[in-house]
Amino acid sequence: MRYLAVRGVLSRDDSGRYALTALGEPLRDDHPGGLRACLDVEEGGRAELCYVELLHSVRTGEPAYPRRFGLSFWDDLAAEPRHEAAFRAVLRPGGADRARRIASAYDWASLGRVVDVGGGDGTLLAALLTAHPGLRGVLVERPPPATRRERRWPRRASPTAPRSRRATCSARSRRRRGYVLSLVVHNWADDPARAILARCAEAAGADGSVFVVENVGPDGSGPTGLDLRMLAYCGGKVRSLPELSALAAEAGLGVAAVHPAGAVSIVELHPGR
Template sequence: MAEVQPPRSGGIWAAADLLTPMAIRVAATLRLADHIAAGTRTAEALAEAVRADQDVLGRLLDHLVSAGVLSHTGTAGYDLTAMGRHLCDGAPEGMRAVLDIEGALGHAELSLVHLLHTVRTGEPAFARQYGLTFWDDLSADDERAESFDALMGARLKAHAPAVAAAYPWGQLRHLVDVGGGDGSMLITILQDHGELRGTVVDLPGPVRRAGKAIAAAGLDHRAGAVAGSFFDELPTGADAYLLSSILHNWDDAAATRIMRRCADAASATGRVLVVDYFTDQNIMTEGDLRMLCYFGGRQHTLEQLGEMAGSAGFGITSVTPAGRLAVVELRAAQ
């Protein structure tokens, strides 16, 4: 029987290949880059360090050389290429944790093999893969939940300087960061605007981390963290309610409910501020399918956000670019 090999001509195979992306994700999960950077360079030594089959790991390492992630040292060893160094813990983009199959996002990515099911039915792929929703899966696994919180905190921290610089936060007196996680976004905004007060509202786990982060930043005299759900009533009386990368995690009904809770708390004199991707088309389409497969969510367009806000009696009053994100201001319709 002839060997089964896919055709390699043209770019379509490179775009559709599953093997190399999975090989890189396995490398990230096993923390191979960190072991190699620390001087563990041979297949034998790496197999012992990561508790893997030496023969199979060697074959994986050789493919990672072909993929440009590793290089041969000439002494039966392996070294990191410039690409491979992105898989080290502490690399600026934090890609190792993102790609880790045992972490929250890497675990969710495996559900994308059921994209056909999602396209045919409109149902999330995650539940098809694992038999429960993304959020129920997090609730059942403390380590994965901590991974998710850490990944989201790192993402918010990376975008926070651009968001803090883009919008006139100094015009506000009190900002409530709804679903604000570990407080990374709020802390950066408060550090840039010395008169502003802030509150993080989130579930008990993130709130504990937010409280510690706020104290460590020396901001506990004008910021705090309150346990609560954005599906329930929110603290009233603030000038603005921030939703940073929140709405896309939920289906249309749930996202609209979150919006209404914020609008109710803001009432007629406050505003709701939505921070998300609204202008980068590549991010929009890729993120949209991921949110659909993970949660049944949606990466909203400005028009869709406006419709959702309209159902809560609010309308878009401004859109301010903030790096790759945008800050969309919503106020009560007059």
């Protein structure tokens, strides 16, 4: 605590009592920024310990996480519910605001139905359905978070619930639909990312669309800090708009438009165009 006082995170009065400074305020449990969860190395900040193996990632392009913990990032979350919950807690701050911005940045209702692929606890899908009456939605996720979403969003308790369900991707409906990949593609190296895009393109069909939500700035670039984290965690990467466009083209998708949505952009992709 004395060291934190020296660094300006805490203050110390003449009686030896400590208090948070303005710099330390974001460390509170109830602070909306969620910084404490990110720094807690026993919970949400645990993954940051993989940076010890960063040199391996820089040299090989492989993730550092498995070298530190023995499992891939996603397998580790699946194996330990506590790690999964901590990861979701780190993602939660700012998630609702980002979802609202995404919901207002595009006429989602024109799609008829959206499939939120890798949609976590359903925050984005709920925002889309709330903002666009008449829109129907499907959440596609790994079993643990999808199960939690179902518990938090019972069909009889929410006005949007009758318009939502959990299911696997299907290409049989003739209605136009959109497949949404929000902050998903950057989790993966080129080969698996290309496969995910290709599967969504196949499911969307000729009349559907695939929407990739990523941290693409006005100049078409992305944040380098997140790029480094994705490399260390799971061998992923943050792609510029030209890089994402090239990857999408290899999956049979063409860029139709880019819709700014705050800190992220919605890249609208159409199959075979």
